[in-house]
Amino acid sequence: MVSVYLNNAATTWPKPPCVGESLSTFLSRGGANLGRGTSSSRDMGTLNSVLDCRTRLAQLLGGYEDGDPRYVTFCSNVTEGLNIVLRGFLRPGMKALASCMEHNSVIRPLRTLERLGVKTEFLPCSPEGELGPETLSKALSKGRCDLVVLAHASNVCGTVQDVEVLASICRDAGVPLVLDTAQTAGTLSLDAAALGLAALCFTGHKGLMGPQGIGGVVWNPEFALKVDPLVTGGTGSYSHVEFQPEELPDRFEAGTPNLPGIVGLLAALDWMDEVTLEAVAERERAIGAFLLDGLLKIEGLQLQGRRTMEGRVPVFSFNFEGIDNGILADVLSRKGFETRPGLHCAPLAHKALGSFPQGSLRVSPGYFTKDPEITSFLTALTESVRELRRE
Numbered sequence: 286m287v288s289v290y291l292n293n294a295a296t297t298w299p300k301p302p303c304v305g306e307s308l309s310t311f312l313s314r315g316g317a318n319l320g321r322g323t324s325s326s327r328d329m330g331t332l333n334s335v336l337d338c339r340t341r342l343a344q345l346l347g348g349y350e351d352g353d354p355r356y357v358t359f360c361s362n363v364t365e366g367l368n369i370v371l372r373g374f375l376r377p378g379m380k381a382l383a384s385c386m387e388h389n390s391v392i393r394p395l396r397t398l399e400r401l402g403v404k405t406e407f408l409p410c411s412p413e414g415e416l417g418p419e420t421l422s423k424a425l426s427k428g429r430c431d432l433v434v435l436a437h438a439s440n441v442c443g444t445v446q447d448v449e450v451l452a453s454i455c456r457d458a459g460v461p462l463v464l465d466t467a468q469t470a471g472t473l474s475l476d477a478a479a480l481g482l483a484a485l486c487f488t489g490h491k492g493l494m495g496p497q498g499i500g501g502v503v504w505n506p507e508f509a510l511k512v513d514p515l516v517t518g519g520t521g522s523y524s525h526v527e528f529q530p531e532e533l534p535d536r537f538e539a540g541t542p543n544l545p546g547i548v549g550l551l552a553a554l555d556w557m558d559e560v561t562l563e564a565v566a567e568r569e570r571a572i573g574a575f576l577l578d579g580l581l582k583i584e585g586l587q588l589q590g591r592r593t594m595e596g597r598v599p600v601f602s603f604n605f606e607g608i609d610n611g612i613l614a615d616v617l618s619r620k621g622f623e624t625r626p627g628l629h630c631a632p633l634a635h636k637a638l639g640s641f642p643q644g645s646l647r648v649s650p651g652y653f654t655k656d657p658e659i660t661s662f663l664t665a666l667t668e669s670v671r672e673l674r675r676e
């Protein structure tokens with residue numbers, strides 16, 4: 286049976302081989318904790334890898350003060366990064382704006398904060414999932430707003446928000462903007478400092494090609510001081526002080542970090558340096574265009590979001606009238622094609638796109654997807670729909 290992975294929006298696969306190799310080397314030959322030993326070569330090895338990884342992320346994502354590595358902090362994933370920012374900054378009486386295209390990693394922390402007296406508003410988007418600049422401007426002019434949080438690209442329909450324009454509106458209004466780059470870091474070029482973001486939250490296991498369990502935040506250092514840490518504890522530094530250090534990165538990094546994850550992410554960034562972000566973006570665009578072209582030719586396929594590659598990443602969701610997307614995904618899975626049906630942790634996006642509660646079938650190729658795999662998927666999809674219609 287064929288095996289074709291078309292679920293890169295959930296996590297990229299395969300990873301560049303150097304990622305697994307670096308994890309194995311770290312665990313078998315390195316393995317020292319961070320700042321909790323001496324200056325042995327193993328201790329220094331860990332220290333240098335962590336510093337390198339911070340530095341490289343700051344360069345790739347446009348960290349503040351010419352990519353000062355201190356302003357990149359690690360946590361488990363973008364969900365935790367968003368929780369650190371939202372729950373650490375928003376206090377009772379404050380108001381946060383988001384779009385209706387957010388993932389539950391934004392919706393759920395905001396709903397939790399609502400119970401504590403934070404006001405929230407999820408702004409409507411166009412039928413293609415785009416947040417219009419005028420919608421944001423109008424909402425900001427209506428009254429108090431303390432923070433805006435947005436997904437850079439939708440994990441349902443792939444629509445990329447016009448972040449330059451939206452960020453300039455937030456800057457003009459003096460409102461901190463937090464960006465969820467789960468679907469864009471490592472795929473699109475990003476510059477947190479140039480955009481004036483308060484915080485850019487990233488996850489290591491998608492476009493950045495690293496292992497699962499590592500992510501973080503690129504901070505505007507002034508904003509970071511207004512955010513209370515969610516977790517406090519040992520940092521391997523300032524051990525004489527009984528309160529959490531104010532300094533970055535220690536402020537948000539209590540407890541032993543996911544060091545194998547950081548080392549694996551660093552290897553992925555090395556790979557990215559060699560291949561280049563531009564080449565990755567170009568390949569993803571090409572494979573996306575090839576798939577999109579084929580999808581649009583399939584009779585009865587109702588595509589969500591944009592019908593060209595302009596302003597989108599290669600994440601495609603669709604439905605067929607009268608066919609359950611979960612059953613279709615199962616039929617495809619038995620033929621060897623891995624997709625993702627359902628609501629994709631984004632109920633408001635599906636409501637906005639008219640596919641709640643049934644959801645849709647999502648297909649997301651990646652850098653390593655080959656053209657013939659897309660061709661065989663398109664054939665299998667057409668045949669599977671025919672089979673289900675006959676039943």
Ligand SMILES: Cc1ncc(COP(=O)(O)O)c(C=O)c1O
Pocket residue numbers: 294295362363364365388390436438439440465467468488500
């Ligand atoms: C837009 C968006 N935000 C947040 C997340 C959550 O990512 P993680 O599970 O790595 O925290 C995802 C994952 O699919 C996503 O697509």
